[in-house]
Each structure stands twice: as structure tokens, then as C-alpha cells.
Amino acid sequence: MLNSRRAGVSGTTLKWMALALMLLDHIHYMFEFTGAVPVWFTMAGRLSAPLFLFCTAEGFAHTHDRRRYFLRIWGIASAMGLIEVLFMLGYFHRADGFWPQNGIFADFVLLCLVWQGIDWLRERRFVRGAGVILAVVLWPFAASLLCQIPGLATPVAVLCQSLLPAWSNLTDGGVYYLIGGVILYLLRGHRTAQLSCWAFWVFATEFCLTAWLLSGTEGFTLSQMFTEYFQWFSVFAVLPMSFYNGERGAGHKQVFYWFYPAHVYLLYALSCLLCRAG
Secondary structure, X not given: OXXXXXXXXXXXXXXXXXXXXXXXXXXXXXXXXXXXXXXXXHHHHOOHHHHHHXXXXXXXXXXXXXXXXXXXXXXXXXXXXXXXXXXXXXXXXXXXXXXXXXXXXXXXXXXXXXXXXXHHHXXXXXXXXXXXXXXXXXXXXXXXXXXXXXXXXXXXXXXXXXXXXXXHHOOOOOHHHHHHHHHHHHOOOOHHHHHHHHHHHHHHHHHHHHHHHHOOOOOOOHHHHHOOOOHHHXXXXXXXXXXXXOOOOOOOHHHHHHHHHHHHHHHHHHHHHHHHHO
């Protein structure tokens, strides 16, 4: 019997790769203060967020229940957002004042809405499609106006950080990351164009733009883009992306959903204990 499996790697394999790289990155992030974790941990970790972004776009496109898919992501993002609010208010800080700002699920909430809007536009459901995309884009501006009303500033700010995330309040990922997610989704089905455009966008914003902005800084040299300002290393995620064979794989979705918040707060708790002991 011929093996019907396609050559390349499945979505599950890409997620496991992203998870391992994320763990390295966050070990460095949480324990950098010790001076014992090598910087290559976070250099390698630059590939993690793009891989999860790619897999989330594929998962959203293929899921049979988009509502459930979205609500799961939204629930985790909202819970982590509320914890983020407590950190911002000064609770549970590490002895040296550090607190984690991990909230990539909020990016995925916004992207799922935009991706759905894109699909509605493709289906010529223009009012729905344009409406949901505009809602995502305009919400931070509307929230800013609402904050001018006496008594609403605090609750609106909390909403923007948790239940109704605003792109202006993202503590992880950010606007460039969101635009990269739109590029990946718009060009699905055209793999070469998809990955080429995404890689160009990342390199242009993370390397070229960053180098240009820093060029006026005294003492800056281009070599620092390889030693200090290495966020652009994320462009190399295009290599494992290119091996994706279009198959879901074994799944293990519960692991990927719950590992993210669990490992963030566990590593942070351990770093708090170590910092206090030191």
C-alpha cells in the first residue's frame, strides 16, 4: 500500500517546534537577570511567534467550528489580560520590579476577527466584512474618546487590556506582527507569494526600519543588528514554514492552548523565588 502522507511537516510538528523555541525564549526572558542563560536562547526563540502565527492562520482557515476556535483563544487572552492588569497595578511584581508581558493570544483574537472579515469580503458580504475589520481598527480610537468621559477611563482601559483587546494596548507582538498575520492569511493558497511577501515585510520592518531608526544613535553600528537588535531573526521562520505540507497532524490542541499560560506563570513564579533567594 502506498503511503498517502505528503512530504514535509504537519501543522502539529510546526507547533511542537514553535513550543520548544518559545520555551527557550521565555527561559531567557524570565531568568536573564541571573546572567546564566545564554542569549542564543532568545535568538532562537525569535522564530517561535511567527510559527505560531502561521499555524493559527492555518488552524482558523481549516477549523470546522470557527466560533469555538475563536472563543477558546479569546478566553485565554482575556484571562491573561486581566492578570496583566494586576501586574500593571503593581501586584505580584518580582523583587527587582520585573513582571512578564506575555499576551500573544490577544494578537490572535484581533487577527481571527480580521481574518473572518476578509473571508466575508471574499464572499461579497461587504457590510459584515468591512464592519468587523473597521471595528478592530477603530476600537482604540473609540476607547480613547470614551476615556474622556468621567468615570469610564479605568473600566475602558481594563477592557482594552482584557475582554476587548485593542491593538494599541498589545504587550506582545504588536502592529507589525498583526500586519504580518494579515499577509499570511490573504495569500493562503499561494505559498511562494505568501512566504516571500511575509519574509519581505518582516525584514523591511524589523531589520531595515530598525537599523534606519537607530542610525542616528551615537555609537550605533550595523553589526549590532546581529548581537543586540536581533528581533529580525524571526524572518528565518520562513524556512520551516516552507516545509508545511498542509496537513494538521496529530493535533494535541489542548497542550498547545494551555501550555502557553501555564509555562509563563510557572517560569515567572520560579524566577520570583530565585530572585528573592538571591
